[in-house]
Amino acid sequence: MTKVLRLSVNDRVELFNGMGGLIEGCIERIDRTGLDFTALEDLKVILPQSTQWHVFAAFGTLKGGRADWLVEKCTELGAGSVTPLLTERSPSISENRVDRLQRVILAAAKQCQRLHEMTLNAPTKIGTVLPIVAQSKLSFLAVAEATPLISALTSSRKESNGLIIIGPEGDFTEKEVKMMTDAGATAVGLGPHRLRVETATMAVLATLMLWSDSQESPDL
Known part of the structure; x- marks a missing residue:
């Protein structure tokens, strides 16, 4: 607060704990070891958003910081959780990377002033996801050449929870797509171009977050 934002004594600040807790106060004293807050x-407790989108994305094999970017932007856009999805073409993710992603989420939550920290779930196989899909009323599966996402939304009713499922760089296998659509997922397309995993994730999440907000807004 003092080194980056250049805040000083008597400046008003708000502190939050990542679980909805929020408290307002001011900086009382600053020294080389830190500062005192009054x-x-x-303490106020803010409830989370009524609509939660949960991302299942096969990003275990992404390189060059792309997985960090995906998780960071999911945090900023308001995803309820992110789960690394293990598929035939993305079979693993290292424990060291999972630890790093947790730190990325914390930093992103601070930066975007998100009161409820996004959950990073343990890596999960498709077979484990199928019962979750079956229980969810809205599950969107990104598949090349499927019905456009916007078209699918025109016939969808707003629900309090939904799933976003994104495949690996080599895409899902036909068997995996069939398993998830048979469980109840809706296959949706994202335009004529082949998108990277992180790009597809952002495209679907941003669209659904805006759609959810519009569904909650009163008619003018």
């Missing part, structure tokens, strides 16, 4: 009001 609370000016009682």
Whole structure:
């Protein structure tokens, strides 16, 4: 706060704990070891958004910081959780990378002032996801040449929870697509171009977050 944002004594700040807790106060004293904060009001607890989109993306084999970017932007856009999806073409993700991604989420939550920290789930195989898909009323599976996402949304009713499922760089196998659509996922297309995993994830998540917001807004 003092080194990057250049805040000083008596400046008002808000602190949050990543679980909806929010408290307002001011900086009382600054020294080389840190600062003293004085609370000016009682702790408030803010409820999470009513609509939660949960991302299942096969990004275990992404290189060059692309997995970090995917998780960071999911945090900023408001995803409820991200789960590394293990597929035939993306079979693993290292434990070291999972630890790093958790740090990325924390930093992104601070940067975008997100009161509820996004959850990073343990890597999960498709077979484990199928019952979750079957129980979800809205599950969108990104598949090349499928019905455009916007067209699918015109016939979809708003639900409080939904799933976004994105395949690996080599895409899902036909068997995997059939397994998930048989479980209840809706295959959706994202235009004529082949997108990277992180690009497809952002395209679907951003669209669904805006759609969810529009569904909650009152008619003018």
